[in-house]
Amino acid sequence: MSVRTIVNVRERVMARNDDFAGTVRGRLTAARIPSLNLLSSPGAGKTALLEATLQRVGDTVRIAILTGDVQTQNDADRLAKHTDRLVQAVVTGGACHLDASQVLDGLEAVPLDDTDLLIVENVGNLVCPSHWDLGEDAKVVVMSTTEGEDKPLKYPAAFQRASVVVLNKVDLLPYVPYDAELAIHNALSVNPALQVFRTSARTGEGLDDWCAFLASLVAAVRASAPV
Amino acid sequence: MSVRTIVNVRERVMARNDDFAGTVRGRLTAARIPSLNLLSSPGAGKTALLEATLQRVGDTVRIAILTGDVQTQNDADRLAKHTDRLVQAVVTGGACHLDASQVLDGLEAVPLDDTDLLIVENVGNLVCPSHWDLGEDAKVVVMSTTEGEDKPLKYPAAFQRASVVVLNKVDLLPYVPYDAELAIHNALSVNPALQVFRTSARTGEGLDDWCAFLASLVAAVRASAPV
Numbered sequence: 274m275s276v277r278t279i280v281n282v283r284e285r286v287m288a289r290n291d292d293f294a295g296t297v298r299g300r301l302t303a304a305r306i307p308s309l310n311l312l313s314s315p316g317a318g319k320t321a322l323l324e325a326t327l328q329r330v331g332d333t334v335r336i337a338i339l340t341g342d343v344q345t346q347n348d349a350d351r352l353a354k355h356t357d358r359l360v361q362a363v364v365t366g367g368a369c370h371l372d373a374s375q376v377l378d379g380l381e382a383v384p385l386d387d388t389d390l391l392i393v394e395n396v397g398n399l400v401c402p403s404h405w406d407l408g409e410d411a412k413v414v415v416m417s418t419t420e421g422e423d424k425p426l427k428y429p430a431a432f433q434r435a436s437v438v439v440l441n442k443v444d445l446l447p448y449v450p451y452d453a454e455l456a457i458h459n460a461l462s463v464n465p466a467l468q469v470f471r472t473s474a475r476t477g478e479g480l481d482d483w484c485a486f487l488a489s490l491v492a493a494v495r496a497s498a499p500v
Numbered sequence: 501m502s503v504r505t506i507v508n509v510r511e512r513v514m515a516r517n518d519d520f521a522g523t524v525r526g527r528l529t530a531a532r533i534p535s536l537n538l539l540s541s542p543g544a545g546k547t548a549l550l551e552a553t554l555q556r557v558g559d560t561v562r563i564a565i566l567t568g569d570v571q572t573q574n575d576a577d578r579l580a581k582h583t584d585r586l587v588q589a590v591v592t593g594g595a596c597h598l599d600a601s602q603v604l605d606g607l608e609a610v611p612l613d614d615t616d617l618l619i620v621e622n623v624g625n626l627v628c629p630s631h632w633d634l635g636e637d638a639k640v641v642v643m644s645t646t647e648g649e650d651k652p653l654k655y656p657a658a659f660q661r662a663s664v665v666v667l668n669k670v671d672l673l674p675y676v677p678y679d680a681e682l683a684i685h686n687a688l689s690v691n692p693a694l695q696v697f698r699t700s701a702r703t704g705e706g707l708d709d710w711c712a713f714l715a716s717l718v719a720a721v722r723a724s725a726p727v
Contacts, residue, residue, distance in 0.1 A: 342654055398625060
């Protein structure tokens with residue numbers, strides 16, 4: 274088995290994923306639903322951020338969530354406590370990322386007419402998910418004040434392909450040797466176009482801005498609606 | 501390209517890795533050097549734990565380190581400040597784990613006659629690295645009090661294949677909503693044989709026990725030496 278053969282297989286798999294991603298994107302565009310793909314390392318607080326988001330926006334932004342996990346449905350169970358709307362668990366059974374075919378399957382369960390925004394919570398992993406287009410409008414990387422400030426430099430692909438970075442757990446800044454400005458500087462050095470939010474899912478700090486951003490995505494799509 | 505073909509390619513790649521791992525294991529066994537493979541999510545504190553370990557053990561345990569990273573040599577640079585001994589950076593260039601051929605290459609630079617213990621710091625990732633044998637004696641999973649307590653349930657492969665779990669950042673327990681007993685209970689439910697350490701690389705709490713464990717690995721190999 275040559276290296277060339279292995280590369281070819283990978284290219285074929287990625288091409289098939291991109292086909293599925295195109296179908297996802299087409300359906301969401303037709304339904305006028307903006308979509309985000311949340312990436313982070315395990316434990317940065319994607320699920321906690323979404324829990325706090327659901328509590329805060331209620332039904333003002335009708336969010337459907339597809340949440341990926343390697344093995345459990347824990348995140349989906351956590352999120353379902355905060356909303357009557359769809360929280361769809363996608364268990365990858367070992368894979369380190371969601372792929373677009375899984376999102377397309379998950380989308381079957383989403384009531385598109387009754388949804389303002391789709392958020393895909395990817396598997397907690399800063400490497401693999403960044404290479405897989407899920408058909409989303411934008412990737413969001415969640416980083417945390419308990420990680421190293423150099424995460425954007427060490428995992429540049431995720432940050433390069435993202436449009437938004439959320440620095441979560443800012444409530445812990447007094448207790449951790451973390452330089453938030455340096456971390457954000459590093460993120461912007463990898464991708465100067467990143468929109469930056471600073472949040473604490475625990476205390477609520479910064480969530481107004483984050484939720485206003487989500488609402489603005491929905492408003493932008495509605496503003497562009499055919500009359 | 502059938503699913504079957506893709507599976508076959510994966511099997512061939514893994515089989516080749518296992519051959520390299522066998523070579524690594526043979527060399528280390530011949531040189532009587534015990535070895536650990538450290539896994540964790542990004543930001544759990546593998547590098548900080550190793551920095552504190554190097555400071556503490558000095559030359560009482562002569563540690564060689566191979567540190568893997570997707571893109572930078574930051575971790576190797578950090579570690580090299582705390583030791584005159586070998587810290588070998590292995591940049592995977594995008595891959596989410598080290599493989600045994602990279603460890604075998606890295607081993608070329610290790611002065612085996614002058615080394616008591618080899619520690620491989622894997623890429624920060626709780627999924628991919630758990631499936632790749634690097635020729636190590638034991639895997640160590642580092643988890644952190646800033647992650648969810650359910651990480652062992654969500655990433656069982658890493659914990660199942662590990663012999664040791666280190667709960668790091670215990671200094672943050674007063675400030676985070678983290679139930680350490682629940683997290684350790686979850687880890688042991690996945691793998692009852694896990695040896696558990698609780699550490700703070702920052703304050704030094706628990707490092708005596710951790711360093712004593714490392715020394716015991718070296719002592720055990722020496723005790724088994726042919727006279």
